[in-house]
Amino acid sequence: MRNNEVVPAWAGALAGIVAGAVALGVAQLAAGLIRPGAFPVVAVGDWVVDLSPAPLKEFAIRTFGENDKTVLVGGVFVVLALFTAAIGIAARHRRSYGTAGVLAFGAIGVAAVLTRPAATPVDALPTLLGVAAGAWTLSRLIQRAVTLAPVTTHSRVPSATHPPGTLATSAISLPATSATEPSGPSGTDASSTLATPVTESSGNGRSSAATDGSAPAPTEAERTAQASGTSVQSPDGAAASTDAPALTPPDTGGAGGTVGSVSAEAPSPIPPDTGGAGGTAGSVSAEAPAHTPSGTGGSDPAGAPGAVRGPAATDASGSALAAGSADAPAWGGRDAAERPPVMRAPGVAYAFDRRRLFTGAAGGVVAAGAAAFLGRSFGGAAAVDEARVNVTLPAAAEKAPPIPAGADFRINGLSPFVTPNRDFYRVDTALIVPQVDPRSWTLRVHGLVDRPIEITFDDLLRRPLVEADVTLTCVSNEVGGPYAGNARWLGVRMADVLREAGLRPEADMLLSTSQDGFTCGTPVDVVMDGRDALFAVGMNGEPLPVDHGFPVRQVVPGLYGYVSATKWVVDVKVTRFDRDEAYWTPRGWAAKGPIKTQSRIDVPKPNATVPPGRTTVAGVAWAQHKGIDAVEVRIDGGAWQQARLAAVLGPDTWRQWAFDWDATPGDHTIEVRATDATGYTQTSERTPVAPDGASGWHTIDVHVG
Numbered sequence: 001m002r003n004n005e006v007v008p009a010w011a012g013a014l015a016g017i018v019a020g021a022v023a024l025g026v027a028q029l030a031a032g033l034i035r036p037g038a039f040p041v042v043a044v045g046d047w048v049v050d051l052s053p054a055p056l057k058e059f060a061i062r063t064f065g066e067n068d069k070t071v072l073v074g075g076v077f078v079v080l081a082l083f084t085a086a087i088g089i090a091a092r093h094r095r096s097y098g099t100a101g102v103l104a105f106g107a108i109g110v111a112a113v114l115t116r117p118a119a120t121p122v123d124a125l126p127t128l129l130g131v132a133a134g135a136w137t138l139s140r141l142i143q144r145a146v147t148l149a150p151v152t153t154h155s156r157v158p159s160a161t162h163p164p165g166t167l168a169t170s171a172i173s174l175p176a177t178s179a180t181e182p183s184g185p186s187g188t189d190a191s192s193t194l195a196t197p198v199t200e201s202s203g204n205g206r207s208s209a210a211t212d213g214s215a216p217a218p219t220e221a222e223r224t225a226q227a228s229g230t231s232v233q234s235p236d237g238a239a240a241s242t243d244a245p246a247l248t249p250p251d252t253g254g255a256g257g258t259v260g261s262v263s264a265e266a267p268s269p270i271p272p273d274t275g276g277a278g279g280t281a282g283s284v285s286a287e288a289p290a291h292t293p294s295g296t297g298g299s300d301p302a303g304a305p306g307a308v309r310g311p312a313a314t315d316a317s318g319s320a321l322a323a324g325s326a327d328a329p330a331w332g333g334r335d336a337a338e339r340p341p342v343m344r345a346p347g348v349a350y351a352f353d354r355r356r357l358f359t360g361a362a363g364g365v366v367a368a369g370a371a372a373f374l375g376r377s378f379g380g381a382a383a384v385d386e387a388r389v390n391v392t393l394p395a396a397a398e399k400a401p402p403i404p405a406g407a408d409f410r411i412n413g414l415s416p417f418v419t420p421n422r423d424f425y426r427v428d429t430a431l432i433v434p435q436v437d438p439r440s441w442t443l444r445v446h447g448l449v450d451r452p453i454e455i456t457f458d459d460l461l462r463r464p465l466v467e468a469d470v471t472l473t474c475v476s477n478e479v480g481g482p483y484a485g486n487a488r489w490l491g492v493r494m495a496d497v498l499r500e501a502g503l504r505p506e507a508d509m510l511l512s513t514s515q516d517g518f519t520c521g522t523p524v525d526v527v528m529d530g531r532d533a534l535f536a537v538g539m540n541g542e543p544l545p546v547d548h549g550f551p552v553r554q555v556v557p558g559l560y561g562y563v564s565a566t567k568w569v570v571d572v573k574v575t576r577f578d579r580d581e582a583y584w585t586p587r588g589w590a591a592k593g594p595i596k597t598q599s600r601i602d603v604p605k606p607n608a609t610v611p612p613g614r615t616t617v618a619g620v621a622w623a624q625h626k627g628i629d630a631v632e633v634r635i636d637g638g639a640w641q642q643a644r645l646a647a648v649l650g651p652d653t654w655r656q657w658a659f660d661w662d663a664t665p666g667d668h669t670i671e672v673r674a675t676d677a678t679g680y681t682q683t684s685e686r687t688p689v690a691p692d693g694a695s696g697w698h699t700i701d702v703h704v705g
Contacts, residue, residue: 005092005093006146006350006351006352007092007142007145007146007352007357008352009089009092011092011145011352011354011357012085012088012089012090012091012092012142013085013086013088013089014085014088014141014357014361015088015091015138015141015142015145015357015361016084016085016086016087016088016089016091016098016101016138017081017084017085017088018137018141018360018361018364018365018368019084019087019088019102019134019135019137019138019141019364020080020081020083020084020087020105020134021364021365021368022130022133022134022137022364022367022368022371023102023105023106023130023131023133023134023137024040024041024080024130024368024372025130025133025367025368025369025370025371025372025375026126026129026130026133026134026368026371027039027040027041027109027126027127027129027130027375028041028126028371028372028375028376028379029126029371029372029374029375029378030125030126030129030130030375031126031375031379032374032375032376032378032379032380033375033378034122034123034125034126035123036379036380036432036434036435037116037119037123037432037434037516037517038113038119038122038123038124038125038126038127039126039375039432040108040109040110040112040113040126040127040130041073041076041077041080041431042073042431042432043109043112043113043115043116044076044108044109044112045069045072045073045076045431046112046116046429046431047112047115048072048076049072049429049431053588054587054588054589054690055690057587058476058688058689058690060072061427061476062476062478065482069430069431072431073431080105083101083105084101084105084134086101087101087102087105087138088138088141088142091138091139091142092142095138095139095142098135098138098139098142099135099138099139102131102134102135102138103131103135105131105134106127106128106130106131106134109127109130109131110124110127110128113126113127116517117513117516117517118517137364140360141357141360141361141364144353144356144357144359144360145352145353145354145356145357145360146350146351146352146353147350147351147352147353147356148350148351379435380435380437381435383435383437384435384436384437384546384550385546387437387438387439388438388543388546388550388551391438391543391551393461393465393490393537393538393542393543394461394462394465395465396465396466396467396490397464397465397466398464398465398466398467399467400467400468400469400488400649401649403417403418403469403649404647404649405647406646406647407646407647407648407649407656408646408656409618409646409656409658411603411616411618411658412603413602413603413604413605413618414602414603414618414619414620414656414658415602415619415620415654415656417486417646417653417654417656418469418486418487418488418540419485419486419487420540421487421539421540421542421545421548423485424485424487424539424548425474425482425483425484425485426547426548427474427476427483427561428518428567429516429518429583430514430516430518430567430568433546433547434514434515434516434568435546436515436550436551436568436570438457438550438551439457441456441457441551441552441570442454442455442456442457442570443455443460443535443552443569443570443571443572444570444571444572445497445498445501445572445574446501446571446572446573446574447507447511447572447573447574447575448503448504448506448507448574448575448576449498449501449502449503449504449507449574450501450502450504451500451501451502452501453497453500453501455497457537457551457552460492460535460537460552461537463492463496464492464496465490465491465492465537465538466490466491466492466493466532466534467488467489467490468488468489468491468532468534468555468557468652469486469487469488469489469649469650469652469653470486470487470489470532470555470557470624470652470653471484471485471486471557471622471624471652471653471654472484472485472486472487472555472561472565473560473561473595473598473622473624474560474561474562475560475561475562475589475593475689475692475693476689477598477689477693477694478689478694479598479600479686479694479695479696479697479698480600480601480698480699480700481600481694484598484600484620484622484654486653486654487539487540488539488540488541489532489534489536489538489539489555490534490536490537490538490539491534491535491536491537491538491552491555492534492535492537493532493533493534493535494510494527494533494534494535494554494556495527495528495530495533497535498510498524498527498528498574501574503524503528503574504574506576507524507574507575507576508523508524508525508576508577509521509522509523509524509574509575509576509577509579509580510522510523510524510527510572510573510574510575511572511573511574511575511580511582512554512566512569512571512572512573513566513569513570513571513572513573514566514567514568514569514570515568515569515570516568518566518583519566519582519583520554520562520563520564520565520566520582520583521563521577521580521581521582521585521591521592522554522556522559522563522564523559523563523592524574526556526558526559526564527556531556531557531558531625531652532555532557532652533554533555533556533557533564534554534555534556535552535553535554535569536549536552536553536554536555537551537552548567549566549567549568549569550568552568552569553565553566553567553568553569554566554567554569557624557625557651557652558594558595558624558625558626558652559592559593559594559595559624560593560594560595560692560693562583562584562589562593563582563584563591563592563593564593577591577592588690588691589690589691589692590691590692592692593692593693594692595622595623595624595693596623596692596693596694596695597621597622597623597626597628597674597675597676597680597681597682598621598622598623598674598682598694598695598698599619599620599621599622599628599631599657599672599673599674599682599697599698600619600620600621600672600698601617601618601619601670601672601698601700602618602619602620603616603617603618603619604617604700604702605700606700606701606702607700607701607702607703608702608703609702609703609704609705610663610702610703610704611663611704611705612663612664612665612704612705613662613663614660614661614662614663615660615661615662615663615704616658616659616660616661617633617643617658617659617660617661617670617672618656618657618658618659619631619656619657619672619698620654620655620656620657621654621655621657621672621674622653622654622655623651623674623676623677623680624651624652624653625651625652626651626676626677626678626680627648627650627651627655627676627677628645628648628654628655628657628674628675628676628677629675629676629677629679630642630645630674630675631643631645631655631657631672631673631674631675632672632673632674632675633659633661633670633671633672634670634671634672634673635661635668635669635670636668636669637669637671640673641659643657643658643659643672644657644658644659645657646658651677657672657674663704664704665704665705666703666704666705667701667702667703667704668701668702668703668704669699669700669701670699670700670701670702671697671698671699672697672698672699673697682695682696682697683695683696684696684697
């Protein structure tokens with residue numbers, strides 16, 4: 001088994017993150033083929049939204065605005081990156097740890113996917129495929145990061161330093177030939193074979209190895225020679241090197257010793273079938289006779305004086321070294337024998353390969369990006385965009401009157417009477433915008449009706465279409481907040497469709513469902529009272545933008561969006577409030593949400609610095625389906641003064657207002673309040689957005705100077 005612990009922690013984290021990216025890319029590709037909502041990141045994000053308490057959701061909307069979903073998805077990706085990095089680090093120690101982490105990652109995704117509305121077992125497939133791809137990628141990257149360390153190999157190489165018949169050593173990288181080291185002779189290991197102390201005397205009159213494990217002491221002649229830099233002639237005529245440290249004592253089994261230059265009396269290297277262990281070897285004298293250790297099957301040359309047995313000299317990595325002259329006797333005889341081509345000591349087999357890891361990681365990133373791109377393409381975004389472009393909306397059977405010239409003061413910084421589509425606020429629960437093809441879209445109306453019906457997009461366009469100017473407002477809008485916008489909508493009256501289905505008298509709620517499973521509860525009496533409640537197909541003269549509900553959404557004047565403005569609507573169940581609940585009701589919001597009368601200061605901006613003199617204070621006010629009758633402004637707690645009002649088309653839109661103020665140097669506080677057509681004037685009492693919308697006067701501070 002490879003030793004993965006040579007991989008540093010940062011490399012394991014990189015491998016884990018890349019594996020996670022591949023898993024998500026494959027999951028998105030599969031989700032694009034099956035159903036975009038089956039992408040686990042979206043499912044987990046939706047899960048987080050469902051489990052988050054209402055105050056946390058309010059904080060997210062208040063802090064991040066329309067970017068709250070982007071922040072949530074980004075947070076999910078950050079958590080996933082940290083989790084997968086930890087998985088990669090764990091996989092360095094044991095690959096099963098990494099596999100277990102990936103499986104846990106997948107289990108969370110599967111649980112989130114299968115708890116989504118209208119989920120089926122098939123929706124778990126993208127997560128499972130992603131988990132499989134991530135586990136495989138992690139394993140491959142860890143494998144690529146581990147490579148064989150350089151080893152010492154032996155061959156017969158004639159050269160100036162190694163004449164024919166001698167063995168040369170070279171360090172090259174070769175694959176290991178076996179997961180285990182060769183055994184010693186007769187089934188024993190090398191260390192046990194070489195561990196026998198030797199006390200035989202050499203020809204120079206001193207023992208070749210001490211019985212107590214210490215190196216033999218140099219003779220007086222050798223010490224003199226070391227000082228003078230000359231060599232000492234042994235009694236048998238062989239010149240002994242004087243600067244060589246002693247051999248590793250034989251009772252260490254060749255392990256962990258230090259070997260320098262070996263004299264003529266030095267024991268020769270171990271035979272090929274023994275497993276020497278690490279030491280540090282120097283050079284071997286060409287005159288050194290080789291002898292077979294006891295029990296190896298060889299024999300000492302008969303009568304050879306000074307015959308010794310001892311461990312092999314080894315290099316720093318633990319590989320045995322061999323060198324000798326052509327006249328040196330081989331193991332078991334005078335003929336030289338070749339050594340094994342690869343001799344690797346245990347514990348030094350593998351090393352970290354940075355280049356292979358980086359190339360593998362780069363390939364994983366490319367694969368993940370390509371899979372994600374294809375998944376988004378297959379998810380239908382391109383097809384739906386093309387279908388939207390090809391939609392031609394019929395002319396309205398009931399047109400809205402032209403917008404009067406006085407409806408828009410055209411003051412710089414003041415919200416225009418008609419909000420451009422690109423600037424219209426968006427608040428919903430869809431982390432990924434549903435892609436609904438109008439060719440396959442249907443609207444089902446059922447429940448407490450006499451004749452359930454199902455309508456296609458073409459059927460809807462063939463019905464009489466109505467234009468209406470309606471301001472929409474989000475219940476999460478703080479006093480003075482930005483979540484309000486006005487548009488000219490085109491659609492079919494919801495009341496006409498309900499009458500066609502045969503609305504039953506006991507019904508008081510319309511439970512509408514969007515394509516992504518969001519539900520909304522709308523009071524029946526509001527829809528049926530004659531106001532322009534629409535199944536809308538157009539917005540400001542064009543098909544609905546995809547972000548705003550294409551192909552069909554609901555628009556109901558006078559109600560906050562969470563109880564009326566279902567986007568991507570596909571189902572309407574006629575029911576009762578005492579039988580069904582919509583998405584937001586059990587999450588701390590009121591079942592019915594009529595819009596509260598509100599006003600807002602657009603200019604100047606809070607904490608702005610304005611020049612002294614005549615200054616225009618301006619903004620918008622709204623009280624949908626009631627209308628705005630008056631707006632008042634107060635400076636520094638003084639008397640309320642009437643603002644002038646812009647023209648208006650009807651009671652369902654906001655209304656611009658403006659007030660000319662003679663500003664004096666210093667710091668000032670500006671307040672605004674509105675009165676609707678019923679005679680109700682905004683209260684000064686500040687209330688939070690939950691459970692049914694904020695109230696209070698919008699107040700700003702400015703500096704004049």
